[in-house]
Amino acid sequence: MQDKRLLIVDDEDVLRTSLETNFKINGFNVRTAQSGEAAIELLEQFSPMVILLDLRLPSMDGISVLKEIKKTNFDVNVVIMTAYADTQTTVEAVKCGAYNFINKPFELEELEALVHNAFENIELKREVDCLRYRQKKFEKYDDIVGKSRVMQDIYSQIDRIAETKDTTVLIRGESGTGKELVAGAIHHKSRRHRHPFMEINCSSLPETLLESELFGHEKGAFTDAKGTKKGLFELADTGTLFLDEIGDLPLSIQVKLLGFLEKKQFKRLGCGRDIKVDVRIVTATNRNLEQAISQGLFREDLYYRLNVVTLFVPPLRERQSDIPLLAGYFLEQFCREMGKKKMTFSRDALALLTGHSWRGNVRELKNVVERAVIFARDLTLGPESLGAEFSQIQLRNTFSPMGFSAPLDHGEDIEMVLAQKEMDLITAALEKTDNNKTKASEILGISRFALNRRLQKLDRMRRQ
Known part of the structure; x- marks a missing residue:
């Protein structure tokens, strides 16, 4: 398993630091927190797979922290560390979703074995979930x-x-x-x-x-x-x-x-x-x-x-109804392989994917989804996540009612009409990207330099 993310939560500075050093040396991606509140804040940005959690923490005890952890990430494996173990506490921790527990003081080798088992359990659960997901969610035949x-x-x-x-x-x-x-x-x-x-x-x-x-x-x-x-x-x-x-x-x-x-x-x-x-x-x-x-x-x-x-x-274009199914399948696959949280496609994105010609067939679709996951900034992938080609299609569709099928009105300047259409497209791209010219130029399929040049030209035309 790549990028083994481990969070250590303990208010004892010496123990916390020594565990961090040991696990980093052994190839783990380690973060630490000295309080329950700090640990909860790290959940979103670090997304740990395994957590070593001390039961006695200042202001917020380990059981309370465990409950909060399980609210946001049920799949994380939490190993409870405590010097005050008793049957009632152990039963409560298990009920709240603890993977295992270890009594302080402990042998380092014993803790390492617990952590390795916790990561192996995560991998096993992912494989099982993947098989269940494929069998239940998709109409699937072999692969x-x-x-x-x-x-x-x-x-x-x-x-x-x-x-x-x-x-x-x-x-x-x-x-x-x-x-x-x-x-x-x-x-x-x-x-x-x-x-x-x-x-x-x-x-x-x-x-x-x-x-x-x-x-x-x-x-x-x-x-x-x-x-x-x-x-x-x-x-x-x-x-x-x-x-x-x-x-x-x-x-x-x-x-x-x-x-x-x-x-x-x-x-x-x-x-x-x-x-x-x-x-x-x-x-x-x-x-x-x-x-x-x-x-x-x-x-x-x-x-x-x-x-x-x-x-x-x-070819894929002859089975368009399968495109959302395939796109979702590849999205799940790449999120899992890259260790990212579950993502979904927006309705607009699925509409663009379904309407695409897909000359490269399923292989091309797979590449588009992989690229979208790599560069994703949100958990919902919209048209802008699919690449410049799809974003340009969306813009063309957005402004299709303003086409040139009708003749110009008497006295209209064709240059001004074309300039207005160009400005409409540029404005839409800038609005979609919160005035980020770099992203807008990618959507329009031109360079940032070309975008600035067009804006300057259009500004001069308005002033004339």
Whole structure:
């Protein structure tokens, strides 16, 4: 777990300082407070995961502090430290949500073990919560998020395909649509699910290395072959081998793949012995294979071997109803990974996300959400959190009724009309950012220097 945030609350200066030094040396992010009031103030800005809380504090006792902590952050683990432990106090602390307690004086090793366990418990709870969240909140199929009609059809096809044991599958769709997730779902829903799922991107390696990676090699097969190596075909035995970007597979390897599909056996590089394995082949591509065949870049006989069952993954623009679901899923994921508090999208932001064309499909949406979480300043993400492109769309929509479809009135100066439209846009951007010119220029898609220059020009025109 990264950034292990620990808050130590104790009014004994020597103990508090020594614990702070020890835990910092061991890689913890530590803050301290000498009173309950100071500890509560730190909750919002520091957001600790574990708190070491002394039971006897000036003005506000530990139980009262514990109750306040649990009001704002129920998930934090609080370890009570006390020299006055009794059964009634312990029971009350547990009822109020204490994770554990330790009696003073204590051995440092004992306290360290308690703190480590508290952090491990936090991580475990997060993993469990994540699984519950995915299962309950989303209409989800394996690792695929979506409940639209077109996705329901995809799930149905996956189920039918998974029932077959050896049928080769070709998954087609644009880049970024999640073809690898569909391949994984086919494997995990099949009778091979307890066996290996191996995958490789056929465009990621040069030809020689790709052939070795797939089929393995014997010692001395080529210059750097210092020992025998099993390829993915052997490693995937009894399981599934997923070949992504199959349209980029070199012709020489296409021949070997075709041979395997016909006989279910292959030879390692530098070896004359046939190796027989039980592997299901699933492939994917965003290329037009029919065109590649006509250009001599892809073997027609291999195409028919791979294309026994074809599954088309739709682009994101064809399942707009899934966009809010996906955006929320990625938002939850990135908040959790970055250790940030739970965030939500505003209604305007979701409207912009839903209406976007998403040429990069799910991958592009994921990148937009990740960027929004990184630069977020509030727990509600509005249009301005999505980037300049979306903010400009919102401004255009805001002022769409003032378009130029109607002719100018008699005697109107076109330069003054255009200047007024420009001023309206600039004014809206400045109002949205509380007159912050840097942010306003980002929304408008221009530099701060250009914004100042336009303001000066518009001011001169008004004075004329």
